[in-house]
Amino acid sequence: MSPDLDVAVVGAGIAGLTLAHTLRQQGRSVRVFEAADHVGGRMASVRRDGYLIDTGAEQISDRGYDQTWRLLHELGVDSVAVPKVSVGIGMWRDGRAHAGVAHPRGVLTGAGLSPRARLDLVRLMATGARRAGVSTVAEFSERYHPDIGAYLLQPVTGGFFGWHQDRSAVAPFLDLLRMVGPSTGWRTYRDGMDTLARLLATQLEVTTGCAVREVLSGNGSARLGTDAGTFTARTVALCLPAPQARAIHLNPPAAEQSYLDACTYTPMLKVSCLLDRPLGPACARELYCLLLPEIEDGVLGGIVVDHAKHRGRAPHGKGLLTLLAAPRAIPDLLDAPEELLTGTLTTAAERYVPGLASALISAHSHRFRHGLPEVTPAALRLQPAFHRRPPGPVEYAGDWILLRPNSEAAIQSALLAARRIQATTTLTLRREPA
Known part of the structure; x- marks a missing residue:
């Protein structure tokens, strides 16, 4: 039986939205699930009585944010909308x-x-x-x-x-x-640190206020239990902090579990x-x-x-x-x-x-x-083996993948996950009989 979904992305932070956007451009069907009532995750902003409040991340940089700037230019956002912090x-x-x-x-x-x-x-x-x-x-x-x-x-x-x-x-x-x-x-983003997340979300199928409670890997697909029901998907991408991903993924392979546990x-x-x-x-x-x-x-x-x-x-x-x-x-x-x-x-x-x-x-x-x-020495030691793991029905994206505490790392991890998901699909199609 065909799965209910092609790709299910769990988490509408910048990693999950970038991954969904990238896969959609590559012809995939993607649905994003987000537990909160808004997108952005740790880059969310709040508007209150004329104040614009960045609840998490505060800034980006001219340098070292190559994929962020590439995505901004692709979406038509120029540097005027991302002014310099002059002090x-x-x-x-x-x-x-x-x-x-x-x-x-x-x-x-x-x-x-x-x-x-x-x-x-x-x-x-x-x-x-x-x-x-x-x-x-x-x-x-x-x-x-x-x-x-x-x-x-x-x-x-x-x-x-x-x-x-x-x-x-x-x-x-x-x-x-x-x-x-x-x-x-x-x-910083002139209109709030959630600017990029909001732009991406307008082009995607995002279900907010819908938590994913558990994910179970299978043979060539995965099952996810959500507040809106249970679904099967060809691929589930957990775009969450590692402790949250570990809590809902019920049966990760040993090679993944050790790194997930180390990524506090x-x-x-x-x-x-x-x-x-x-x-x-x-x-x-x-x-x-x-x-x-x-x-x-x-x-x-x-x-x-x-x-x-x-x-x-x-x-x-x-x-x-x-x-x-x-x-x-x-x-x-x-x-x-x-x-x-x-x-x-x-x-x-x-x-x-x-x-x-x-x-x-x-x-x-x-x-x-x-x-x-937290980027502990233990996580650093386990990172190479995690990156060498074969693609599977459950993939991951987030700043912890690269062990770098910034939003650019989250975006780069999403691009890495997209390549792995496409490789998984290619392998699956090759195995199916004509």
């Missing part, structure tokens, strides 16, 4: 913000690093990535001046990725830095602060983001000044901030009542943004139990 990143140290993080001048000005640490930063930039191996961030930091770990690697990986220094491998982070380049090339995720927690006026951390240069080292603050990992990122994020004359919870504070706050969570983070932020409490109109949390790939 920089600062580091909090000794009671004040230091500008220049991820900027070429940071090597000279320090960006919070001591003079001796700046010399080590030059050494790290020259040879560090080649010598990283499977070292954790903490192990790698021990090779350099203490400031490199405390006032650079920890706050950047902790603030942006939620990483714990003794668990995550440093090599993928260093590769990502090399690929995307300095903050002078960073951009860090939770991420953000609070959006809608302000009646534009406020931000005091600094000699205007900031888009202030990073807060764990050695300085155990509650907050960073503050994003959204109205500085792009003026359209807040109504004229108003402001929008995003507070990033520190990695070690997240476990106690992830399931906390909304009032307790927002109160804890806004109270902590008053130290860096004086007047925040009086300017605050409302605060709203965004909780991601599976925020970003």
Whole structure:
């Protein structure tokens, strides 16, 4: 009997939508299932009272996002719709913000690093990535001046990725830095970080509000149980964080299961602060983001000044901030009542943004139990074998496939999955009798 569906894509984040779009262009019939009532996943944006709130991802870059830009151009989106973030990143140290993080001048000005640490930063930039191996961030930091770990690697990986220094491998982070380049090339979507996801979804068959509860691999097909019923599909593509994919795939082959189990995720927690006026951390240069080292603050990992990122994020004359919870504070706050969570983070932020409490109109949390790939040494070791596995009726896409915590990795993984799915179909057709 023929399956009900050709390809079923589970998850309408950027990986799932890119995969569905690519397969549809190749003549395949694709249906996308999404548990939430909207598309975008961890790139979703929310519109509230004239504010445009990015709930997850914040930016892309001129460099290192080749497939993202290819897809944007294909859909008719030009660079005007993805403007540059014209302000920089600062580091909090000794009671004040230091500008220049991820900027070429940071090597000279320090960006919070001591003079001796700046010399080590030059050494790290020259040879560090080649010598990283499977070292954790903490192990790698021990090779350099203490400031490199405390006032650079920890706050950047902790603030942006939620990483714990003794668990995550440093090599993928260093590769990502090399690929995307300095903050002078960073951009954001003018109409929200969900711009690309929304455009893709308009051309696809997407069923939102429909969770997939289980997937069972079969011989040449797979069965999926959803809120809308049970279906069979020639291929099911799980475009979810690895822990979620592992939870619903009931019978993955051993070669897949070990990698799925190793691909843990860090939770991420953000609070959006809608302000009646534009406020931000005091600094000699205007900031888009202030990073807060764990050695300085155990509650907050960073503050994003959204109205500085792009003026359209807040109504004229108003402001929008995003507070990033520190990695070690997240476990106690992830399931906390909304009032307790927002109160804890806004109270902590008053130290860096004086007047925040009086300017605050409302605060709203965004909780991601599976925020970003944790990228452990164990996952790095198992990744090559996972990529060598033969194609099957259940495939995967997501940032964890490439162990790189950014949206470009999700898009690249979708293109890889599309090639594998097409190969699976070719093999199946060859086996069928004439």
